[in-house]
Amino acid sequence: MTEMKVMIETGWNLDNSYARLPESFFADLKPTPVSSPKLVAFNENLASSLGLNVKELQKVEGVDVFAGNRIPGGARPLAQAYAGHQFGHFTMLGDGRALLIGEHITPLGERVDIQLKGSGRTPYSRGGDGRAALGPMLREYIISEAMYGLGIPTTRSLAVVTTGETVYRETEQIGAILTRVASSHIRVGTFQYASKWCDTEELRALADYVLKRHFPDVNSKENAYLHLLQEVINGQASLIAKWQLVGFIHGVMNTDNMTISGETIDYGPCAFMDTYDPKTVFSSIDIRGRYAYGNQPSIAEWNLARFAETLLPLLHQDREQAIKLAQDSLSDFAELYNKNLLSGMRDKLGIFNEEEQDKHLIEGLLNIMEKYKADYTNTFRQLTLEDFEDTPLFRSDEFTRWYELWRDRLDRQQETKEDSKRLMKNSNPAVIPRNYRVEEALEAAVKAGDYNIMNKLLSVLSNPFAYSEEQKEYSILPKESTCGYRTFCGT
């Protein structure tokens, strides 16, 4: 079949504007073909919303694209160069096991990156094999789609294929490739790369590209680069607040894992917190808790400072002035973040208007949740439903006192109890991808090739605010506490 025919039938409409950047930003490269691709996960809803043909994509020619065995017309596969601070240490990185196939233009004119993750070695692979294992790719699929369901900006997962090949980690694993969709894969680390290894004109080309692609309204403003910085700060202040509000822990908030678009990216050792404790860490490599739940806002601020540094030559000719401009913008982060968090917490408690003491009320609840080791999601779920389990938190006098304050607070607003309940239902997920549920789904898929548990999980996570009958069992806590739960980088 000709490429053109496949393209028309599958609906791919590819361009690659990134390839028009200076060549130091990428390496042209084709994926390394795999022996026997098999489609094991496919996101029909996402495919149709992108204007792709759901049926055709699942045929051999369609699957070959997800496997990297076929390059659709219009594609210009490339590996992106980037750098990053990993756990605070600056390193040269880049797509070591991923390739940008191209940018798909949707029927609505949106431009999204189509990236294959696990597609083979690249000039940036360092010692790695360029491949990915099935478990971690399915894990990214589940959690990214759960985040989407929660209304949190994120990269999406279109498909997972197994490759028919084995990858070697600590043990032999099934090889797989994830097709990831993102508004772009440009990271703080991309700017760090430009700042360190490219000249100012190349850095400017990157910044101009980002402005045009992500912030077209800013492009014409005076000092557009300062606006770019402010937009990225805004986006992260909003994103991190959303993470905190659902108890999401990214686990590896290196600067190369922070997008300029404000989408959550790179689901490696991430997980959702069960018991409320700001010190919660799941990642096996995060020994010192750098990326603990409670540290995420300050780490984001640190990463943004690294971003601001890269922009200094563009902000002002005079370095002192440039630093002053950057610092002024960075100092807005904490306030923006706190505003977003407070507003989200008000929603979680069914509060519509603003009162001075709201912060105190919210902190009061979080403090007793921490003291009584309450489950984060279920506490808010039960407050929403006013259906309280017999737990140490709900039995405590502190909670009784807090509950009185909260009810009084709700009485002081015009909206009815029903209004509050509706707001709470839309703000407090009835389900999150609990670690044991994710593990159970992955185990069945990877060990037995049974995708039923995963598909059911994906289905309940697609609308976490439904409060449906079938979601009930997903709020059951694991038998043993998952405090000791450990996640691993998806390499």
Ligand code: AMP
């Ligand atoms: P990540 O932990 O996925 O954010 O990856 C950090 C860096 O390591 C990125 O530059 C990746 O491209 C690279 N990397 C991760 N796994 C592999 C692998 N199996 N082969 C080559 N490079 C990899």
Ligand code: MG
């Ligand atoms: Mg990464």
